[in-house]
Amino acid sequence: MDRPSTLDRRGLLIGAGAAAALLTPRLALAATAPVVQTTAGQVRGASADGVSVFKGLRYGADTGGERRFMPPMAPEPWSGVQDALAYGAASPQTGKGEEGETFSEDCLFLNVWTPAKPVKTGLADGGKRPVMVYIHGGAYNTGSGSSPWYDGTRLAKRGDVVVVTVNHRLNAFGYLYLPRLFNDPAVADSGNVGQMDLVLALQWVRDNIAAFGGDPGKVMLFGQSGGGAKIATLMAMPSAKGLFHRAATMSGQQVTVGGPFNATRRAQLFLDKLGVRDLAQLRALPADQMLAGLKAVDPVAGAGGVYMGPVLDERSLTRHPFFPDAAAQSLDVPMMVGNTHDETRGFVGWDPKVFDMSWEQVVAKLPGQFNARIDIDPATVVDEYRRIYPAYSPADVYFAASTAGRSWKAAILQAEERAKAGAPAYVYQLDWRSPKDGGIWGAPHTLDIGLVFGTLDARGSIVGTGPDSVAMSNQMSDAFIAFARTGNPNCAAIPAWEPYTLPRRQTLVFNTPSALVDDPRGAERELFNKVPFTQFGT
Incomplete structure (x- = not known):
């Protein structure tokens, strides 16, 4: 998990004019529209092309008004029967959201294919x-389950699986830690209510998914970026135990969560930014005004907006997810840990001018990517990368080193802790390059989303719809489907995938073709092992 990237999910569509077979089907409300009885009442969906949506x-009540922070x-x-034909509101957040999306504190909704x-x-x-069950990214600040990238139609049909996406409370609405500022039991859990929303959503799945043709005893969580971090955190939450049976984190890790003292400092700066002094005043503040508090400068990073994320509150969360080891409660849950080879190429927009760097500029710019995570001399890093990869340009070194120091190291830590505990993960690295702009963006952050869902032609996709894109998508989709079905991703679409063990560090490198590689980028791993990794927000 990283802070919100500048990746434009509404950029140019790759491969316009794809075959009609790839186009997302339009849903039609027929006279025989499916009606399902849930624990709260009956709901009516729509069907198209063999998939009901x-x-x-609604999996939870309105969280606004007196329920804020609870x-x-x-x-x-x-x-009666409620229509389930349109996405529900997303949590209040900065930015525009998806096309036509609304924001509200009444945001506890999920979607089923x-x-x-x-x-x-x-x-x-x-x-x-x-x-x-897919948990969306956007750090803990933005996003929703209604992105066209997450449309579950193709995945459900290809794998004969039930796909679920979820909305939950974000940023200050879900993670503002107030107990040390206000002596009020109503806010005792405020630092983790966004995570508690996800637990409630999983309880809904447990109690209702059989009515939609799913198996409540075979639930897989998967999520990219912040979604992966939320999943890692759920793996340490006692209330989530038994609610899911496989877990896949995609470019999103949570080794440690925030501590109560730094979370309190952030909350105080948030209140100061708003000019709020008491809980009643904070509760009465309109949601759009409350978002202004997120502009407070983070006291740990010393820059950027104030961080919001899960907190070690000794209530819903009593230990870190992967420190000092992998949480014991989830060691029986098969896990997949993945990253893309060029994560940070997705954080700089789509302007090719970013590749025009000098070696001096790389040294100057790297600390901004490392931030509080990795405290290492950037000149030493650049020298070592030039030794390891003598053909790399300055921009190549910048993106490779920033990827390794910013997010990849945390994925390695998760995999290694699982291996030490005798419950190894299946680890992947996506090397396949997006065809956008001739492949100059490599395998950037978010590329694996469309490949797994098969949403190759979705608005803003960078996956492409050509034969190579389809072949890569089929590999990743089939591996994730196999993992959901058995807890083991091995299938006919990929080479034999062994779990990650020490010291081999087996990693499936997804490409066309894919291959199992021991310790890919091992020299980079050893370089960054010289210094400890600090999870952002900790």
């Missing part, structure tokens, strides 16, 4: 399909 399913509650039951065949009682056809 339910959007905006743990989520189950929704009130309703009578299922290939289950209609029966008299709805969609409970006895299929016992694996359930793939």
Whole structure:
């Protein structure tokens, strides 16, 4: 997990004019629209091309008003049939969000795609399909489950799986730690209510997904960037134990969470930025005004907006996810840990001018990427990269070193802690290059999302729709589907994938073709092992 990137998900679509077979199907509300009974009431979805879709399913009550900063509650039951045809509101956040998206504190909604065949009682056809629950990225600050990149139609149909995406509270609404500032039991959990929302969503899945043709005993979490970090955090939350049975983190790690003292400093600066002095005043503040507090300068990083993320509050979270070791409660959960080879090429926009760097500029710019994570002399880093990769340009070194120091090191730590505990993860590295601009962006942050979902032609996609893109997508989709079904990603689409063990560090390098490699980028790993890694926000 990283701070919000400047990656433009609404950029140019690669490969316009793709075959009609690749186009996302439009949903039609037919006379036989599927109706499903949930624990709160009946819901009506829509069907197209063999997949039934339910959007905006309420899994929790409104979190606004007097419920702000408090743990989520189950929704009130309703009578009649509610239409589930449009995405629900996303948590209040900065930025525009998805096209047509609304923001509200009433944001506890999820979406379901299922290939289950209609029966008299709805969609409970006895299929016992694996359930793939995707948790969106955007650090802990932005995003929602309604991105066209996360449309579950193709994945559900290809794998005969049920796909779920989730909205939950973000930024200050989900992670503002107030207990040390206000002696009020109503805010005792405020630093982690965004995570508690996800637990409630998983409880909804446990209690309802069989009615949609899914198996509540075979639930896989997968998420990219901040979504992966949220999953790693859930792996250490006692309330989440038993609610999921496989976990995949994609370019998103959470080795340690924030501590209560730094979280309190951040909360105080947030309040100071708003000019708020008491809890009643904070609770009464309109949501859009409250977002202004996020502009406070982070006291740990010394720059940027104030960080919001999970907190070691000794209530819902009583230990760090992967420090001092991998949380014991989740060692029986098969895990996949992945990163892209060129993460930070996705953080700089799509202007080719970023490649025009001198060696001096690389030395000057690297500390801004390392920030509080890696405290190492940038000139030493550049010299070592020039030795390891003599053909690299200054820009190549900048992106490789910033990727390794910013996020890749945390993925290695997660994998190594699992290996030490005898519960190794399946580790991947995506080397396949986006075809955008002739491949100059390499394998940037977010590239694996479209490959796994098969949303190659979604608005803003950088995956492409050509034969090579389809072949790469089929590999990754099939591996994730196999992992959801069995807890093991091995399938006919990829070479034999061994779990990550020490000292070999087996890693599946996704490409066309893919290959299992021992300790890829081992020299880079050893370089950054000279200094400790600090999770941002800790």
